[in-house]
Amino acid sequence: MKKYLLPLTAALAVFVAGCSGSADGGKADPSATLTIAATPVPHAEILKEIKPLLARQGVNIEIKVFTDYVQPNMQVAQKQIDANFFQTEPYLDAFNKERGTDLVKVVGVHIEPFGAYSKKFTSIDQLPDGADVVIPNDPSNNSRALLLLAGHGLVKLKNPDDRLATLKDVVENPKHLKFRELEAAMLPRVLDQVDLALINTNYALAAKLNPVKDALLIEDKNSPYVNFLVSRADNKDDPRVQKLAAALTSPEVKAFIEKNYGGAVLPAF
Template sequence: MKKTILLLALAAALQFGQASAGEALRVGATPVPHAEILELIKPQLAEQGIDLDIKVFTDYVQPNLQVDQKHLDANYFQTKPYLDNFNAGKGTELVIVEGVHVEPFGGYSSKYQSLDELPEGAAIALPNEGSNSGRALLLLHKAGLLALKDPGNALATPRDIASNPRKFKFRELEAAMLPRVLNQVDLALINTNYALEAKLNPSEDALIIEGSDSPYVNYLVARPDNRDSEAIRKLATALTSPEVKAFIEQKYSGAVVPAF
């Protein structure tokens, strides 16, 4: 009798262990809003047998390298222009899985209340990554602060400026550094995830900002060998659920906009 009870207990323990151990899915993300959104869907994925392991990064390079090297299964932080530029420059073949949200890109100042107040020769800080540098310059071009040789060039750099009538001086820095130098320059063009981390409110604090029709969607990205796996598909479905849409709209008040 004792032996039977012991065997039943062992079988139950094994069954419980199998039920509670989900398939691990390692996903890289920047802290805000990407990791916050992933944390929201973690319980939902656990119910589907997916153990979501969120790895937080403060740069835009390592999340891609680690997916390529198979230390991560996917990442969620970047736009298509950035991914295309990264693949071309690094020889990687990462692929888009699903578009999740847009973060309207903005320009901020701790010294001035409007773009008209910017003095001649003002120091303007830009992200130094190709697609983000281009995105910043396109925003300045659209505002009439400068003119680009090719306004359709998503990878424009300061060398592609055709006209700079107010003699602005440009500093190109790593995107994560831009909020930290805000008091050292006259205007800084900052990615919204870093602006939010620095407690800036894009809809209130930005002197210039993209509209909600921005084409710079933030994507879930994986490799060709796993993009269609069941775990990645479940993650993509969860990221585009009504719950995530409501969370984005309520938490970020227009600083982050659902793309689905």
């Protein structure tokens, strides 16, 4: 009889695994910890603020902090993490298209007005002919930088409303600006070495820059670049994700944003 014990045990294990809930099959365990990827400022700070609020609703969250924009999406797509909070819709659309992922928006939370910074000049009018300008190299933020410059007459784009414009779409460059494209997280680190850097607000804040005071150019409150909570299509309606979405758009979060970021971050609800 002993020779049948191992196959029977293995078969039983397969049967139990097949009957248990999983990310691919049954419903998620409502008591399981929800993992969320976020960049440090302000996203992880906002998540930490609502962690006690969610705990009172029976939802425990684990915040995984990243300093880049690629891994938070890849790990959600690969089901290593449940959701993320760091990106705008144009960035998400470009990422899905480029990487073949199918991540989805859950709720819009805030706007981080994008800015242009310099350690050499105090006014954009001082920017010299042939200035060295660095912009993000990802498709969404690359065009966002160009749109900001175009809005202030520093360049002219073929289509001034194209949210995926590239340097190839620059049709006029009256100051002969010399552009370089770098990873968004690197831009604050090279600010001392260039004439102008177009920097995402989360990285500007982390580098102790005050977008309201320090930016030579900055998007206004009508910026379409809202930061979203993002998940997969298969877990968007998970009650834990929906409770997180509600908490991120609560009066508590609105008050936290308005109190702590002085206009550098604006509620989008």
